[in-house]
Amino acid sequence: MIKALKTVLPFAVVAIVIAGFTSTAKAEVDGEVQYIFNTLSFMFHGVLVFWMAAGFAMLETGLVRSKNTTMQLLKNISLFSVAAIMYFIVGYNLMYDGVDAGFMGSFSLWGQPAGEADGPFEAGGYSAASDWFFQMVFVAATASIVSGTLAERIKLWPFLIFVVVLTGFIYPIQGAWQWGGGWLSEMGFSDFAGSTIVHSVGGWAALAGAIILGPRLGKYGKDGKVNPMPGANLPLATIGTFILWMGWFGFNGGSQLALGTGADAIAITNIYINTNTAAAGGVIAAMIMTQVMFKKVDLTMALNGALAGLVSITAAPDTPSLLAALGIGAVGGVLVVIFVPLLDKLKIDDVVGAISVHLVAGIWGTLAVPLTNGDASFATQAIGIVSIGAFVFIASAVVWMILKVTVGIRVDEEAEQVGLDRAELAMEAYPEFGKGSQTL
């Protein structure tokens, strides 16, 4: 009896102490504490979104043939770096500085506001650099989408020039319309974490590129036959998808833009579980669709389904119930399985399915916002989708055309057949082992 008491007693004491603390801790949260928590939210959610760059790199590398492995890895790390530099040089201020319900901000370098460290540190505030960091990693996600679609045939440097324009100008300008407080946000457009602003934008840029660049050699036969070019490494593609799924908690959760209050904490955790459930719905929907349509479950489509579910919920991860989130994600998964073969019929060669995932599911997610958010309207959502789509598609097409007629965007036939690793980089991904990179 006494022995039992001895084991229970410490727990009882701890419980009483905790109860005492919680009852006295209901005082108002200090403004500076809120400032710190808001900043912290941008920091760790930003790191999660940064990690999505690794997810894109692995997904894309897994879905290209092994002769293009090194090039795909190089494009992923270089596009991230270009995005980071361009967003500093011009992007952030073009998106956020003095947009004033208009069409764009200012052409200027981003800099830390003078005297920021002197305070005051207000309840809704956060450090300017944490915001810059969080917004910067989003731009890189947009550019990653493009590299997947155009893989295995585009030249390195012209691709990076396009990324300069996309991350420095195209993305920030349309971002200013909504997130910078421009005309679209005045109108009441709603895109919480960027189904349209981040994902569809990447998808439109990729679509323009894919049409102008053309399909990979031998992808489409004369009689309209589609010749599959299976990805070299499905384990990499799968871990890439898991990394993206993980990063998405930062992408959507961090877009609450605050963690200073209990209400913010509840909002972010709701966003987490909605995001997660939408992804799960996308996977299962894509699996069922492929089983029914092709009589076999396709892993790569299940991976695309996860991402489509995530893109779909991104426009409104905060308002749906879990059940609604499941439905929104599942529709995304269904759309992917319909659109991947459809794009092939149109001879638009999208190596990783990025157009179906990011553009199509992005449009769906943006249109679905009014289903769970009474403040949004279908008409305004449609205006946002069409205006951003038209701007990004046309601007991208112009840049791609200029690059095509000046420096050229496509490697020559022999380089494509040999693989970009050997032809463009003279560096194989697996020089010492594995027969993949050494076979014709």
Add this chain to the structure above:
Amino acid sequence: MKMIMAVIKPFKLEEVREALTPLGIEGMTVSEVKGFGRQKGQAEIYRGAEYQVNFLPKVKIEIACVDDLVEQVVETIQKTAMTGKIGDGKVFVCALDKAVRIRTGETDAEAL
């Protein structure tokens, strides 16, 4: 001396090796190969598009052996590599003019 060359299903390799060693086979060379026979290829599907895999993976075994053993070896391979389903492979026997053990310089039967 003869060179026995067998193309078999990859998962049968260990079974064939185990069946051959008791016969006194002192060595074999194994390679992963691809090819087609009556089985032809098989259809696979990737992202909704079907395609034909025309060359299927097989394992090729090469065994150099003295004439006395040839019949036994061929029969053993045929029996152990058989599943009864299409694609079990083939065994070929060719003449072997000379063999040299590099370490010692021994030749022919002594080198095997």
